[in-house]
Amino acid sequence: MARCAFCDADFETGPGDVLLVCPYCGTAQTIEGAKFKNHYMIRVHFAQHEAQAVLLDWLSKQLGVPEDLAAKARFVEYKQVWYPFWVSRVDAHTEYHGLGRDATFHDPWPQYPGAYKRFSYFWKPESGKFIRRYEIKTPGIEDIDEDIKNFPIPTRANEYFSHSHAEEYDGVVLHSKVSEEQAKEFARKKAYENQTALILQEVDKIERRDDNIDVGETFLIHIPVWELTYRYGNSKYRASVSASTGYVIESKYPRSMAFRAMGIVSGLLFLGIGGALIAMANGYLGPQQLMGFGNLTGGILFILGLVLFYKGVSRKEAKEKV
Numbered sequence: 001m002a003r004c005a006f007c008d009a010d011f012e013t014g015p016g017d018v019l020l021v022c023p024y025c026g027t028a029q030t031i032e033g034a035k036f037k038n039h040y041m042i043r044v045h046f047a048q049h050e051a052q053a054v055l056l057d058w059l060s061k062q063l064g065v066p067e068d069l070a071a072k073a074r075f076v077e078y079k080q081v082w083y084p085f086w087v088s089r090v091d092a093h094t095e096y097h098g099l100g101r102d103a104t105f106h107d108p109w110p111q112y113p114g115a116y117k118r119f120s121y122f123w124k125p126e127s128g129k130f131i132r133r134y135e136i137k138t139p140g141i142e143d144i145d146e147d148i149k150n151f152p153i154p155t156r157a158n159e160y161f162s163h164s165h166a167e168e169y170d171g172v173v174l175h176s177k178v179s180e181e182q183a184k185e186f187a188r189k190k191a192y193e194n195q196t197a198l199i200l201q202e203v204d205k206i207e208r209r210d211d212n213i214d215v216g217e218t219f220l221i222h223i224p225v226w227e228l229t230y231r232y233g234n235s236k237y238r239a240s241v242s243a244s245t246g247y248v249i250e251s252k253y254p255r256s257m258a259f260r261a262m263g264i265v266s267g268l269l270f271l272g273i274g275g276a277l278i279a280m281a282n283g284y285l286g287p288q289q290l291m292g293f294g295n296l297t298g299g300i301l302f303i304l305g306l307v308l309f310y311k312g313v314s315r316k317e318a319k320e321k322v
């Protein structure tokens with residue numbers, strides 16, 4: 001529990017929450033009660049029924065989905081969740097000295113111009129600098145779904161967080177378990193790693209480097225996601241749809257009986273052909289002419305057959321990335 005330093009209301013917090021958003025007045029604040037001003041959001045452009053329509057349309061285009069899915073799917077749960085992210089602007093200036101590998105060539109072949117009998121490697125000193133500006137994103141909660149974590153944030157379209165806007169859809173605004181200082185530290189490390197990767201494209205060994213990494217403006221941004229659950233037949237499936245762009249971040253869906261049957265039949269067919277090819281290649285069946293070809297092709301078909309067969313038999317729902 002925490003008490004809002006601005007409207008005095010008590011509200012729920014979880015373990016590790018350090019940057020809180022009051023669910024009553026929407027003020028972002030530290031656990032010590034200091035107001036955090038750089039708080040932005042990305043606006044909702046897809047209301048619940050629009051997000052559901054987008055999802056059904058997307059589902060109906062997926063391979064092997066039952067034809068009546070869009071007509072028969074019933075939404076049973078829906079929640080708008082606002083996920084916290086930190087975004088830091090980082091200016092990085094790095095000068096480096098290092099060694100690159102080079103080679104010299106000896107003893108040219110008289111009959112082949114440009115070809116040599118021997119060559120030897122040596123280290124060549126190289127130096128240079130990289131000046132880069134980064135915009136580094138740090139998720140405010142760790143156990144965030146991987147698909148939501150990697151979802152690109154259109155940071156250019158920022159506007160200040162509006163409590164009434166989030167309330168319009170009964171949105172749940174999540175607290176951040178990462179403080180501003182931790183986000184800045186993460187951004188500094190990430191920028192340093194990015195610079196290291198740049199240097200290592202130029203030299204093989206870094207002898208010394210001089211970094212000037214300036215973590216500038218760091219702001220908190222909440223992005224809205226519709227967490228939907230629909231029922232089809234006797235099963236329920238979960239989906240996440242961006243409420244700002246209508247992008248289907250992830251969804252599970254059923255496969256039709258026909259699709260599964262097709263998988264089983266073609267799986268068995270491939271298993272048969274693959275097995276026969278391997279047998280032929282090893283002289284158990286017919287002439288032993290296909291040796292390498294038969295083993296390789298047969299092996300590939302056999303594995304493909306197993307995969308298709310498994311997919312057909314498995315009743316597990318599909319989880320597709322978009």
Ligand SMILES: [Zn+2]
Pocket residue numbers: 004005006007008009022023024025026027
């Ligand atoms: Zn409050």
